[in-house]
Amino acid sequence: MAERHIQGIRIEGLRKRYGEGDTAVDALKGVDMQVAPGEVVGLIGPSGSGKSTLLKCLGAVIEPSAGRMTLGQEVIYDDGWQIGDLRALRRDNIGFVFQAPYLIPFLDVTDNVALLPMLAGRSNSESRRRALELLEALDVAHRARAMPSELSGGEQQRVAIARALVNRPPVILADEPTAPLDSERALAVIRILNQMAQQFSTAIIVVTHDEKIIPTFRRIYHIRDGRTHEEAGEAKSLE
């Protein structure tokens, strides 16, 4: 299993065109990116530069127009060819964290997290055990039986991160995960993501505008007008 995760994320010459003819929009014009397992990289760029489009391509919810994407050892897109079972790919290989936590309001904290292993066919007790383990690691285990509406914003976000991690996906995609949080909590979330990346050899991409967290990245991809270029970050200590 661990073997599979070794390669992290590799994107080569990725293009995405929305629409056709006169109204076509070239949102991605050749994106190259590489994220190693255990690494957290930042993806920043002005509005409309293609950040969300890139996450959607990687998240297997929209199909790119050209290029190549590899997750772990698996090629998921290659110039018009796309892997068959996108649903299973998302379930087993990709964790999502959004700006808002989007927890399922009618499930308690444990089951919000345990739902993913359950969907993957694990038993309820095994799934809950895994969920509790992660909630423990993310310091929200004391709220395990609460409903999402009873949690603070920061707690909800940590539950959402637990959910993204619970199936031990090789990849986590986070879209503005710290936007609603104050700087202390925002930094806490980034610290957790870094810990998890190392602990589970996960490759993590964090899309952000957030000045508070940008200095923490070791590597940053700038995206402008559909193209990326890489840059070293400040790698400010999180301790």
Added chain:
Amino acid sequence: MISLAGRDILHAWGKFVFTGVGLGLLIGVTLTMAGVYRGMVDDAKVLLDNSGADLWVVQQGTLGPYAESSSLYDDTWRSILGAAGVLRAANVTYLTMQVRRGERDVRAMVVGIVAGEPGQPGQPGFLVAGRHITRSHYEAVADLASGFQLGDRIQIRRNHYTVVGLTRRMVSSGGDPMIFIPLRDAQAAQFLKDNDAIVRQRARTAANPAFGAPNVLDAVLASQGSNPYVNAVLVQIEPGHDPEAVAEPLRRWKRLTVYTRQQMEEILIGKLIATSSKQIGMFLVILAIVSAAIVAFIIYTLTLGKIREIAVLKLIGTRNRTIAGMILQQAIGLGLIGFVVGKIAATFWAPFFPKYVLLETGDALRGFIAVVVICILASVLAIRAALKVDPAEAIGG
């Protein structure tokens, strides 16, 4: 795997319970409508059972006294009694009319029976109180549903009767309580004219030169003053005889129309209450459509309120089948709540209906299946909306 539908229902139970109760009352009305129909059929059968007859002899070419007017001479029964296989035969009259007690009047079916011969067909049968009619005039046995009590003085046309006995579940096919009175009184009541009409008729007859001779005029006047007709003769056949075999010679030789129990039941149910049952059928169809619309609307609204969650569920890899199942289970859950509420409501309010409401287990079962089917159909719209949700929506812009 946990039940997403169940968790959602528990989470939003207020919404479900309130909608379920509303739907339940509708289902209760539906079950009651079916019960009203069953009650009519049952009333018809009880009417036939209580008459104690195996054969109904009626005026030739008519459908008998329950369906239309039928009259026979009141001495026909003697010749019927002589026929092979006939054990007993009795005259009977039926007339639906208003029966008064003091200021109040009750719509009732007045049944004329030969007094003082219990065991004869047409007799009231089992009494819950009092005794049978023993005199040949001015006594009555009333059904409890009329509201009359023992010793009450009731008025039928111009005459007063004393209630001497009470029956239960003796009603006409229209659900009106039966009131039994002696045959002679009933015959008179059917054709009773007011005094002025009698005087005028006598004058007219006397003025007719054809009745010139004094004896002839008296005889004619006497014949006009009485009513020698009954509506039917009820026949019991000897044990071991086939009703059809006894009926056939009566039809052929006496030139009368004779119905067996089976045929009478077909007339009552197939002709008399056919229109009412179609009416009820229409109601059932409309109620089914309204219930379906309510379930569809509620489930659709609940689903639209969860579009974000559904997008997230899809994004994290939930199968379409699981999401469709969740919506379907919620619809069926709503139906279940509705059915339970409806069944309880119908059972509770059925006794308060003026006519007999018979709630059959079979109908409840059919109703239950219909509710489930309707809920499944009603969830189609919501399921389609949910399946169209794009998982990309969860990621947003």
